[in-house]
Amino acid sequence: MGSECQIHFTSWVRRYAAALGVMVLALSVIPLAAIAARKVHSYGMHSQAPAPRTIPYPQLETPLVITSAQYVPLAWNDVAGWASDDHVLAYKAFRISCASIAAQRNPPEDSKALGASLREPCRAAKAQEISEDAKARTFFENNFLPLQISRLGEDAGFVTGYYEPIIEGSRTQTDVYSVPVYRRPSNLFVRGFRQDSPSLPNKGPVYRKIGRRKLVPYYDRGEIEDGAIAGRGLEICWLKNQTDLLFSQIQGSARIRLEDGSTIRINYDAHNGYPYTAVGRVLIDRGIIPKEQMSMQKIREWMEQNPDGAKDLRRQNRAYVFFREVPLSDKDEAVGAQGVPLTPGRSIAVDSSLHVYGTPFFIAGDLPIQSEQSKTPFRRLMVAQDTGSAITGPARADIYYGAGSEAGRISGRFRHNMRFVMLVPKSLDPATRGRKMPLPDPRPSEQIAKLFPQVDPLKDKPIQAEDSAKPATASTATPPAAESKVPLPVARPVIEPEQSGRRHRRLYRSPG
Secondary structure: OHHHHHHHHHHHHHHHHHHHHHHHHHHHHHHHHHHHHHHHHOOOOOOOOOOOOOOOOOOOOOOOOOOEEEEEEEOHHHOOOOOOOOOOHHHHHHHHHHHHHHHHOOOOOOOOOOOOOOOOHHHHHHHOOOOOHHHHHHHHHHHHHEEEEEEOOOEEEEEEEEEEEEEEEEOOOOOOOOEEEOOOOOOOEOOOOOOOOOOOOOOOOOEEEEEEOOOEOOOOOHHHHHOOOOOOEEEEEEEOOOEEEEEEEEHOOOEEEEOOOOOOEEEEEEOOOOOOOOOOHHHHHOOOOOOHHOHHHHHHHHHOOOOHHHHHHHHHHHOEEEEEEEEOOOOOOOOOOOOOEEOOOOOOEOOOOOOOOEEEEEEEEEEEHHHHHHHHOEEEEEEEEOOOOOOOOOOOOEEEEEOHHHHHHHHHOOOEEEEEEEEEEEEHHHHHHHHHOOOOOOOHHHHHHOOOOOOOOOOOOOOHHHHOOOOOOOOOOOOHHOOOOOOOOOOOOOEEEEEEEOOOOOOOOOOO
């Protein structure tokens, strides 16, 4: 029996050596294939393939990139409602923004999509006075390109409205006027900014500085209403109730008519670092006001009828706004974040982290302007001149509709999907810039694959009927190595060990 086992073992070794020789020969072909591919390329058989570029690749202009946005270049004739708009009013609003853009002698490097590209159209606007609609329309068509823009995966944007409240107030605290309007506290701190900085970001964390180094989150709305910063001389004026203050904070500005008949204006200056929570959304979620009936007027009516519930509702929004008094006359409009007076019906607030102030947007859709149920066509060229903490996304806008109660009633009904077309300076034409982008180099493996086509030996093998009837098991499944062109060695024969009378013991190492 020992000689028979030796014969089987010798035969197995010979077959294994033969298979190993085939494997070595196959592996040796790989460098030869690479050499052959290089020779074929040098002889011009693949003259159409571009020459490989050196790495790193040269810095090239990239197409227009707007975070989380999708956009489609349009022709002016494809912008629905473009021809029927009042382009002179839009042109005047754009020139107001250009005054702020031109005042930046050394504009900082801007990572936003348009960057400093609006300076060129602004120079063209400054060079001419336009009072005719046809010429104003020609100005925009000659200096801009229309891009339909929306958030990724969506086909439209979303608009709301805001206005400037006109509220009664007093310079001194009385029994009637008991709610303070606070200016920015001196202990309010934002990382990266001086405490006396003229402007602070309207998003992000805000801290209260204790001593020299310790920073803690600033007081929230409830703590401030309970008197956390009272008695520090921060009061600009006093209002009748907390609802008036809340709506002034939501709008970002207000005109205060004082007891002596004069008027002062307060504008947004800073916030306390907490994210804005829409009180209207809270009322909808609690089933108090249906979504289709929601408006700022409905919110005010409910809060006036439910003073205890109004206190809890306000404190659901932990965000709090501090104001500054601005020297504007009663005839001037509110000033937006760009630092220029807003134009009713032409100014919008946008996401300032994505867009540049002064960017024109053509917004089209239907709005309830005439009444709550009406669908008034709205197709207007607007200019981005303001921002807000609740305005986020590439196709999101807050339409400024003016000052007073009537503007408040109309703008408070705006919560609608609209089409957004962003006007991009021609210097940033995304189609032209995209043509300059190089295609990636072809993969070298594709060239080798053409020279050495791979054939699956099991692809054309007929399936036996008896084999197909058997369920696949782990033992019968074909391993990935079996699909290779290189044959594997013959399976090692099973050799039964000689039986001996001795028993083998398993030895365990003592844990000690």
